[in-house]
Amino acid sequence: MPTDRAVTCCFSGYRAEKMPFAANDPRADALLSALDCAIADAAAQGYTVFFSGMSTGFDLWAAEAVLRARASLPVQLFCAVPFDQQAERYTLDWKRRFNHCLLAADRVFALSRDYYTGCYAARNRFMVDASSLLICYFDGKPGGTAQTVRMAEQSGLRIVNLAGCQMQLF
Numbered sequence: 723m724p725t726d727r728a729v730t731c732c733f734s735g736y737r738a739e740k741m742p743f744a745a746n747d748p749r750a751d752a753l754l755s756a757l758d759c760a761i762a763d764a765a766a767q768g769y770t771v772f773f774s775g776m777s778t779g780f781d782l783w784a785a786e787a788v789l790r791a792r793a794s795l796p797v798q799l800f801c802a803v804p805f806d807q808q809a810e811r812y813t814l815d816w817k818r819r820f821n822h823c824l825l826a827a828d829r830v831f832a833l834s835r836d837y838y839t840g841c842y843a844a845r846n847r848f849m850v851d852a853s854s855l856l857i858c859y860f861d862g863k864p865g866g867t868a869q870t871v872r873m874a875e876q877s878g879l880r881i882v883n884l885a886g887c888q889m890q891l892f
Contacts, residue, residue, distance in 0.1 A: 730772075730854060730855070731772050731856070732857075733775065733856070734775065734859075734874075735781065735858055736859060736865075738816070740865070741859075758791065763882075764882075769797070772788045773849040773852060774801055776808060778813075785799055786823065798828035799828055800827065801823060801830045802831050804844065804845035850877055854880065856879045858881065859883070859885050861885040
């Protein structure tokens, strides 16, 4: 593993289009504030490494929050990119954000040169296996975030859910 699990946190949440609110909604601002607070709380508990999976929406908002926190806290941003062309189909704004975070990251892990079925799940497993804390936005929707939360539960990670409720998967 690339890090000490005891001081490593990963993020998981929905892509922008699956979020239950638009980017200009006050709930989006509240989520960004909650991310800032969750990162500061984790840093106060000794977490220094934060993994983002670099998808649009929650992953990139989390990466940007780590970069904001880095101005005043001893934290590092690690990016786990599932395949080299992950951002190829992103809108221009998301591509810019993705590239900014990659360039500003302390470390980037490119897990595959090419897309393959299951590459996102492999990325999620990589981050969970490296971490002891998951900060997520999960409100019960099926998909990659549900799978990552399940992985985290099975691996014994502590989970902080910013969706405002702890959902049971089973």
